[in-house]
Amino acid sequence: METLDNTTWDVLIVGTGLRQSLLALALSRSGKKILHIDQNEYYGGAEAAFSLQEAEEWAGHLNKDQPFSNISIHKPEPTGSDLSAPSLSFSRAYSLALAPQLVYARSSLLQYLVSSKVYRQLEFLAVGSWWVYSPETDTTTSSVDEARPPHGKLLKVPNGREDVFQDQVLDFKAKRALMKFLRFIAEYEEQPEVWEEHRSQPFPTFLSEQFKVPTTLHAPLLALTLSAASSGQTTTEYALPRIARHLRSIGVFGAGFGSVIPKWGGMSEIAQVACRACAVGGGVYILGKGLSTANEEPNTTSADGVKIHLKDGELVTTQWVVGEQSARPSPDDAHSRFITVASSPLTPLFPPITEEAPSPAAAVIVFPSGSLKFDREPEGLLYASTSLSGEEGYELLKQATETLLSTVEVSPAPTILWSIQYQQQSGPAEQSRGTTPYDLQFAPASLDLAFDDSIIRDVKEVWQKIMGDGAVEFLVFDDRESYADEDEA
């Protein structure tokens, strides 16, 4: 390959995380000369997906400037010589997403994937039931087995009116209160008088005071927010739009479910497809190439743009540089993550959505201070996440995972075959400028478990700056090749 030294570009994009990759996609038909580099040897940055082996390598030597720390892996030794006990599949059967996210049906991401035509290279699976863990309050069970983790109940979260109708546990008053809230949330933006003055109030208080929703229903409603914070710290203004997003997405792609996950590799799959599209449009991709540390001083600018040094000393000139802010270490913005390979597909978590609906591929289980997501396909992966950092966070997640495995009624009792834990730092949510107006920085990768449309907004903002007057339609492209007409929907 020819050297990059002394080359000139219109845009230099640093890092192949989701934001940068979506930007590359947006620029893929612009005719601009794009150089897209990533210091890692893989795509996806903080949203990358790994096989087990790749995860082990990643844990072993982490590049600097990554928002991850405190990584460790556990591979429990199989107990006994039971050859029929389930064991790990080969490494590539697993695709661990560092940033497991579900995408709501109403998310603008999906419509942009369609309008930019890259949807043809992507496959999505349905997210099925949501569950809330309820610790067993019944302490009269004999033989308190200390070796056995606590064993509570999993309650299904109602998705709307018909679920409420069929519920056998709630009394009529509770059902009516819940329905009143569900009716409100469907159009809550048009009823500010109901909630605006309570916006900073903890959400459970709002539910009790304004809607007389009994406390037994607080947990399921909070579950829908996927809030990383505890219930007392989740505010009404945080909760309402998230619940509304969830409920409004139900049924959009088919009865009974409202969100999807990419089939292989989480959000990195979308990043890769985006980068591929940019490469087809002429973008140049180099992995294992980052910026040089010697770029700290202000770089020389000329009419052609700013001069930047790459890792191995190459000097490139570019009009625009787009990168990602480093996440500043701060305990407030760190989340603990725990990914487990379970020995069982945990089938009870996956009742069929409805007849003739796609079979569910993931389930969400919410615990009081964290949430778990379980991917049935390709292979059973349990993702656990909490906003508590450090050892405390890990303990919480480990406990939640073990509790879940013991609560789901499957025989033989599922065990952990492999697990990895790590800390992930996020940072301020706003974009910023670097040292010059041509240096644009995306915010660090989000820790949210659901894809948030603000990411699209950020990408569009950067795209508009770069395209200037040339900006026509964002992420709307024609097919490069003609495809046979598909059936009208």
Place this chain on the structure above:
Amino acid sequence: MASHGVSRTAAATERSEEARRKELQQIAAYKDLTDLVNAKISERQYTLEVLGLSTKLLNENPEYYTIWNHRRRILGALLSPQLSDTAPHKDPNELVQDDLQLTFTLLRKFPKCYWIWNHRDWLLRTAESVPGASNARTLWAGELQLIGKMLHADSRNFHAWSYRRFVVAQIERLAPPTTEASSQSLVESEFEYTTKMIKTNLSNFSAWHSRSKILPRLLKERTATAASRRALLASELSLICSAINTDPFDQSIWYYHQYLMSTISPACPAHNRLVLDLSNGERQEHYEHEMEYIREILDDETDCKWIYEALLYLASAYLEVEGGTQAFSTRDMRGWLDQLKRLDPLRKGRWEDLGSTLNV
């Protein structure tokens, strides 16, 4: 025309001059085709060629019902055994299959067009007497599957529901006479089907309506005793009570409630009754129970007009059965009537009429 609150996509867009010219051409071609088909029919040219022309026309506009009539004339002639040997003809079974395919394709695009459903129905009935056609029962069984899929795509399409009842009746008619009467009937499975559809979407008028049609027959076929009839009525009342408590704002739920009340009323004709021998005392108990739980909902929802309407009708039904009552007063009834007038002022005349009928 809006369907279920969803408006049809309007085609009102600005058209370029070229697009307009193209459209004028299309209109001219369409008119020529229409004239041609109509001319040939008036000359009684019931041939394969004209059949083909009508296919083209119907693909463009299946709502033009006259052409469907013409088509049936053509098919009638082509399917008849006295066809002349000189004219080109097709195997009758193939003709039937072709039309089934045509209507199927069109139904997917126009699931609410009366004429397509009508033609398909005619086709299947005619096919029964076509030699070499698939066994009639197979055809109708296939229809049931088709209807299942159409209802899955749009569970509130009343055309499909009505057609479903018709298909079920045909299948039952054609069941071999040697099997037991009870196993021929699809009433139990149809009852289950309405339960399933209601659980999927409570707002399904057609499902509730079908259920109301099925209930009397279901009881008859189960040769239900007086006790089991009461049990079924009780379980239906409990189901609707649950639904009303979940969503008192949904009209289709109240609609079924009205139906159940109508079967309890002394004015209900014998063939519609669920319990054949209800006493006035039992009626009174039912009315009281209904009024009680419905009134409770007022604690949480004061702006639901269906509640007030239901209470007024229940009150008047109660008064007919039992003159004096402790359960509610005329003042209560006047209060409910006032709420109705407040919540639904556009129907003020109707509420005042209701008030004078009830002497409130």
